[in-house]
Every structure is written in C-alpha cells, then in structure tokens.
Amino acid sequence: MPAMVINRYPGWIPEGALNRVAGRLLRACGLASKELNILVTDDEDIARINQQWLGRQGPTNVISFPQDETDLLGDIVISADTARREASEALTGLGQRLMELLIHGMVHLLGEDHEAGPEEAKRMQRKEQELKILISKENIMADLCINVDHIATIRQARGGDEPDPVAAAAIVELAGADGVVVHLREDRRHIQDRDVRLIRETAKTRLTLEMAATDEMIAIATEVKPDIVTLVPEKRQELTTEGGLDVAGLEQSIGDAVARLNDAGIPVSLFVDPEVDQIKASGRVGAQCIEIHTGRYAEAKTAEKQEDEFEQIVKMATMATDLGLRVHAGHGLNYRNTGRLAAISEIVEFSIGHAIIARAAFTGLDQAVREMLKIVKGT
Numbered sequence: 230m231p232a233m234v235i236n237r238y239p240g241w242i243p244e245g246a247l248n249r250v251a252g253r254l255l256r257a258c259g260l261a262s263k264e265l266n267i268l269v270t271d272d273e274d275i276a277r278i279n280q281q282w283l284g285r286q287g288p289t290n291v292i293s294f295p296q297d298e299t300d301l302l303g304d305i306v307i308s309a310d311t312a313r314r315e316a317s318e319a320l321t322g323l324g325q326r327l328m329e330l331l332i333h334g335m336v337h338l339l340g341e342d343h344e345a346g347p348e349e350a351k352r353m354q355r356k357e358q359e360l361k362i363l364i365s366k367e368n369i370m371a372d373l374c375i376n377v378d379h380i381a382t383i384r385q386a387r388g389g390d391e392p393d394p395v396a397a398a399a400i401v402e403l404a405g406a407d408g409v410v411v412h413l414r415e416d417r418r419h420i421q422d423r424d425v426r427l428i429r430e431t432a433k434t435r436l437t438l439e440m441a442a443t444d445e446m447i448a449i450a451t452e453v454k455p456d457i458v459t460l461v462p463e464k465r466q467e468l469t470t471e472g473g474l475d476v477a478g479l480e481q482s483i484g485d486a487v488a489r490l491n492d493a494g495i496p497v498s499l500f501v502d503p504e505v506d507q508i509k510a511s512g513r514v515g516a517q518c519i520e521i522h523t524g525r526y527a528e529a530k531t532a533e534k535q536e537d538e539f540e541q542i543v544k545m546a547t548m549a550t551d552l553g554l555r556v557h558a559g560h561g562l563n564y565r566n567t568g569r570l571a572a573i574s575e576i577v578e579f580s581i582g583h584a585i586i587a588r589a590a591f592t593g594l595d596q597a598v599r600e601m602l603k604i605v606k607g608t
Contacts, residue, residue: 232248232251232252232254232255232264232265232267233248233264233265233266233267234247234248234251234267234269235266235267235268235269236269237268237269237270237271237274238269238270238271238309238310239271240309241539241540241543242269242309242323242327243323243324243327243572243573243574244269246324246327246328246572246573246574247267247269247327247328247331248267248574249574250328250331250332250364251265251267251331251335253363253364254331254332254335254360254364255302257360257363257364258335258339258360260302262300263300263301263302264300264301264302265301265302265303265304265305265335265338266301266303266304266305267304267305267307267331267334268304268305268306268307269307269309269327270306270307270308270309271308271309271310272288272308272310272311273288274308275288275289275292275306275307275308275311276288276289278292278306279292282294288308288310288311289308289311290307290308290311290312290315290330290333291305291306291307291308291330291331291333291334292305292306292334293305293306293334293335293337293338294306295337295338295340302338303338305331305334305335305338306334307327307330307331307334309323309327312326312327312330313326322568322569322571322572322604323569323572324571324572325572329357329361332357332360332361332364333357335360336353336356336357336360339356341353341356371571371576371577371578371579371605371606372407372408372577372578372579372605373406373407373578373579373581373598373601373602373605373606374406374407374408374409374410374435374437374578374579374580374581375401375406375408375409375410375581375582375585375598376410376411376412376439376559376580376581376582376583377394377397377398377401377409377410377411377420377582377586378394378410378411378412378419378420378582379419379582379583379586379587380392380393380394380397380586381394381411381419381420381421381424382418382419384419385418385419394411394420394424394428395424395427395428395431397594398411398428398431398432399431400594400595400598401594401598402432402433402434403595404594404595404596404598404599404602405598405599405602406434406598406602407434407435407578408432408434408435408436408437408456408578409428409432409434409435409436409437410436410437410439410459410580410582411424411425411428411436411437411438411439412438412439412440412461413425413438413439413440413446413449414440414441414463415441415443415445415446415463422449425438425449425453425455426453429453429454429455435456435457436455436456437455437456437457437458437459437498437580438450438453438455438457438458438459439458439459439460439461439500440458440459440460440461441460441461441462441463442460442474442482442483442486447486447489447490450490450493450495451489451490451493451495454493454494454495455495456496457495457496457497457498457517457518458490458495458496458497458498459497459498459499459500459520459557459580460474460483460486460487460497460498460499460500461474461500462474462475462500472502472522472524473500473501473502473504473507473522474499474500474501474507475507476499476501476507476510476511476514477506477507477509477510480510480513480514483499483510483514484513484514484515487499487514487515487516488515491515496517496518497515497516497517497518498516498517498518498519498520498555498557499511499514499516499518499519499520500519500520500522500559501519501520501521501522502521502522502525503521503522503523503525503538503541503542503544503545503546504545505545505548508545508548508549508552508554509548509552511549511552511554512549512552512553512554516554517554517555518554518555518556518557519549519554519555519556519557520557520558520559520580521542521545521546521549521556521557521558521559521576522559522560523542523558523559523560523561523562523570524560524561525538526538526539526542526561526566526570527560527561527562527563527566528561535566539569539570542558542570542573543573543575546558546573546575546576547575549575550575555577555578556575556576556577556578557576557577557578557579557580558570558576558578558579558580559579559580559581562579562581562584563581563584564584564588564600564601564604567579567581567601567604567605568604571604571605571606579605581601584601585597585598585601588600588601
C-alpha cells in the first residue's frame with residue numbers, strides 16, 4: 230500500500246481518513262508509485278523523536294523525514310496530543326487538524342522549508358494551499374442531508390398550509406445541503422403524500438425517503454422513485470423513531486422489501502443499531518447502504534458512556550465498509566456531538582433534522598444549515 234498509517238496514540242484517531250488523504254496527496258503530487266509512512270503518536274513520543282533525530286527539546290506537531298530509497302518517499306510523524314490542542318484553539322475538529330499537519334509534513338518531504346526564510350515560508354504556504362484545493366476536489370468530506378419532517382410537524386399542529394416542507398426543501402438546498410430527507414409515516418403525522426411528490430419534482434440534489442417496509446409504502450416509493458429509500462421501524466405511539474430496524478430478526482421480510490425496491494431501480498439503506506448481527510444481516514439481505522442509528526451515542530449521560538458508543542460506531546462503520554455497504558449516520562445528532570463523528574472516514578453521509586429545525590427557529594433555516602455544514606465538512 231502506498232500510504233501506511235501507524236497508530237501509537239492511545240486515543241481514537243481517524244486512521245481511515247488519514248490513509249485516504251495520504252493516498253490522494255501522493256496522486257496529486259504525481260507520486261502514486263511512492264510509499265509514505267505516517268506515524269501518529271503522543272507528545273511524549275514525538276518529543277523523544279525530536280531530541281534523538283533533530284536535537285530539539287520538547288514536543289512539536291509534525292516532523293518529516295525524507296528518505297533516499299527508490300520506493301519510499303519518507304516518514305511523517307504527527308503528535309495527536311498537540312493536534313488536539315491546536316484544533317481546540319482553532320475551533321475545528323481533530324480530524325481536520327490532523328489532515329492539515331499531514332499536508333504540512335508532505336510539503337516538507339517535497340523539499341520546502343518554512344524555516345529557511347520569509348520567502349521560503351510563503352512558498353511553502355502556497356504549496357500547502359494548492360494541495361488542500363487539489364485533494365478537496367476528490368470529496369473527502371461526508372454529505373449532509375437535511376430532514377424537513379419537523380417543518381411539516383409545525384404545519385400539522387394547526388392543520389393549515391404553513392410552513393410548507395416543500396419550500397423548506399428548496400431553502401436547505403440553496404444553503405448547500407447535499408440532499409433532502411422526508412419520512413412518510415403510516416399514520417401521516419407530519420409529512421404527507423403530497424409533500425413527497427412535490428419535493429421529488431422540485432429537488433435539485435437528491436431525495437431520501439424514509440419509510441416502513443410495508444406494501445403500501447413500497448408501492449408509493451415505486452411510483453415516486455426517490456433517489457434512495459431508508460427502511461426504518463415504526464411504532465404508533467413513539468414521538469420519533471426509537472431504535473434501529475431488526476434486520477437480523479426479520480431477515481426474510483426485509484430481504485423481500487429490499488429486492489422489490491431494487492427491482493424498481495431504487496437503492497436501499499437500512500436504519501440499524503451499531504451491532505454486529507444487524508450489520509452482517511444488512512449485507513446478507515442485499516441492501517446497498519446502512520444508516521447507523523446514533524441515538525445511544527447522542528443520548529449518553531456520561532463521557533465514558535459516550536466514548537464507548539463512539540468506539541462502537543467506529544467499529545461497525547468499518548465492518549459495514551468492509552462488507553461493501555455505504556455508511557450513513559443519523560438520529561439525535563446536533564451542533565455539539567456531530568463533529569467527532571464527521572471525522573470517521575467510513576461515514577459518507579449524515580441525516581440531521583430536529584437540531585437544525587430547532588436552531589432555525591432562532592437563526593433562520595438557511596443559516597442553521599450553513600452552520601451544520603461547517604461542522605460536517607470541517608470548513
């Protein structure tokens with residue numbers, strides 16, 4: 230493999246994302262045939278390396294070691310401790326800061342040195358910016374799709390025509406969202422059939438239709454032709470979807486629903502809890518995608534519990550990717566807890582609704598979407 234990430238850091242880091250960015254950097258520099266080693270460690274270890282090889286005291290954020298070997302471009306050492314502090318100071322995510330340091334280290338390997346003088350520093354900065362632009366064109370960042378159900382909830386509270394979720398769908402697209410999500414429930418408590426059909430006709434990005442795996446809903450989806458269907462469980466008394474679909478326990482019926490939708494040319498995602506048996510069953514029934522139910526992570530009452538749930542999401546996202554499933558995530562995500570998940574490279578799309586609609590009550594829908602885009606995209 231051209232790029233290899235070696236992780237000595239005791240905490241979580243987005244290894245998959247780092248590896249992908251490293252590969253893209255090599256391609257962008259015309260060095261796809263070269264190998265690149267990336268060591269991610271802590272402050273204590275990088276301070277030791279700094280002293281041993283450069284004669285400098287204390288930790289630093291990144292060190293580059295060019296190599297003379299034919300196939301090996303060099304080694305980059307990054308301190309995740311320092312990266313985490315710098316990310317906090319810059320109000321950005323750890324994943325974003327690690328990517329920036331990787332680019333910085335790569336430019337050093339290409340022969341640039343900001344310590345050689347003011348002109349050299351400017352030249353190196355320009356080179357880093359060029360590489361950021363080049364790799365950003367490969368769409369490293371996850372997509373953000375906005376669920377507009379709760380616009381319909383407000384409308385249904387009065388039984389009138391306003392606010393219109395069709396208009397909301399247009400606004401979130403103009404604000405930069407990558408897609409629109411609606412959940413047509415069997416009891417029609419918020420989104421109505423009319424909403425789905427009009428959004429399908431007017432959406433400029435893509436439409437995700439969340440629905441139960443019933444004959445009625447499959448018939449509607451087959452007629453409307455959303456870009457993707459997400460099958461979810463439904464309970465009559467729940468305020469919102471309370472858990473993932475039991476694919477493992479309903480494998481035959483879910484498989485039949487997936488097959489019918491696929492036969493109609495509609496890809497299928499399954500909304501599942503981050504559990505091994507559900508992920509494996511999702512692969513067996515022929516789905517193209519899963520959406521990881523992030524409720525347990527979002528609702529964790531302690532930092533320890535949230536950490537455990539986060540690690541489980543990482544493991545299950547990796548497993549699903551290895552099974553050839555596209556990975557989405559959603560439920561309970563807001564402006565405080567989404568950033569960390571956005572650094573997981575295996576998650577390629579987020580579905581977020583309630584937090585954005587709630588923020589929109591104070592800031593306006595356009596601004597609320599743009600604020601969440603900054604978190605998901607790391608910009």
